[in-house]
Amino acid sequence: MTLKIVVSVKYVPDAAGDRTFADDFTVDRDEADGLLSELDEYAVEQALRIAEAVEDAEVTVVTVGPEDARAALGKALSMGADNAIHVEDDDLHGTDAIGTSLVLAKAIEKTGFDLVVCGMASTDGAMGVLPAMLAERLDVPQVTLLSEVSVHDGAVIGRRDGDAASERLQAALPAIVSVTDQSGEARYPSFKGIMAAKKKPVETLDLDDLGLEGDELGLAGSYTVVEAAAERPARTAGVIVKDEGEGGKQLAEFLAGQKFI
Structure with missing residues (x-):
């Protein structure tokens, strides 16, 4: 029987670029270059490793976002995923994490799954x-923040590393896992992979396909909302302390004035 692995990925603004808010205090994605969230690359990598380790597996990547979000799916497909699902609908604009989880759950239920793999967080939110x-x-067990993950005999097994100890965790499939940036370096897409990705199927769904109403999503349906935002103050010149015998004292006074000590 085919092991069905679904990876949830997100198209995010490039952290190296400038990011601004639109008039409704959502991120102005038209003004920022986007890409597959780096932390989700680790999720794709672990899904592919699991698929390579079992006899028969299929890796599907799914994302929720505007048309440009197909770029995130393209990167995952070029890494080796088999197919993709893109949930795109104008009524999704401004949807918060709670609403996004609803949309993703409906899409994952529709495609079917044994294991869902997520990154530990998105690099924007x-x-x-x-x-x-x-x-x-989805009413399934979760095993989160794993630095090591594998599937054996109908169960997902992983290791979660803490500050003082590591835990070995296990859950029966179907299940959901999230992996950290310590789980293994994500592979670079090869030229062959990039060319093959262009022929892999990408299914586009909207809210009607998922049986959802627009008024329960978007800004109007969000439980969390940004009410105000201000630009970060321009960087000012630093304070230079000249040590003429009392440099340590001046430095301590400066740190105390900034409430660092």
């Missing part, structure tokens, strides 16, 4: 709550 929300909506 950095909330890290989506895997738990998906597990709740």
Whole structure:
């Protein structure tokens, strides 16, 4: 029987570029270059490693986002994923993590799954709550923040590293896992992989396909909303302390004035 692995990925603004808010305080994605979230690359990598280790497996990547989000799917397909699902609908604009988890859960239910793999967080919102929300909506166990993961005999097995100890965790399939940036370096797409990705199927779904209504999503349906935003102050010249015998004292006074000590 084919092991069905689904990877949830996100198209995010490039952290190296300038990011601004639109008039409704959502991220102005038209003004920023986007890419596959780096932390989701680790999820794709682990899904591919699991698929390579079993006899028969299929890796599907799924994302929710505007038309440009297909670029994130393209990167995952060029890494080696078999197919992709893109949920795109104008009514999704401004949807928060809670709403996104609902949409993803419906899409994952529609395609079917044995294992869902997520990154530990997105590089834009950095909330890290989506895997738990998906597990709740899909009514399956979750094993999160893994630095090592594998599938054996109908169960997912992993290692979670803490500051003082490591845990060995296990859950029966179907299940959801999230992996950290310590789980293994993501592979670079080869030229062959990039060319092959252009022929792999990408299914596009909208809210009607998922049986969802627009008024329960988007800005109007979000539980969290940004009410105000301000530009970061321009960088000012630093304070130079000349040591003429009392440099240490001046430095301590400066740090105390900034409440660093």
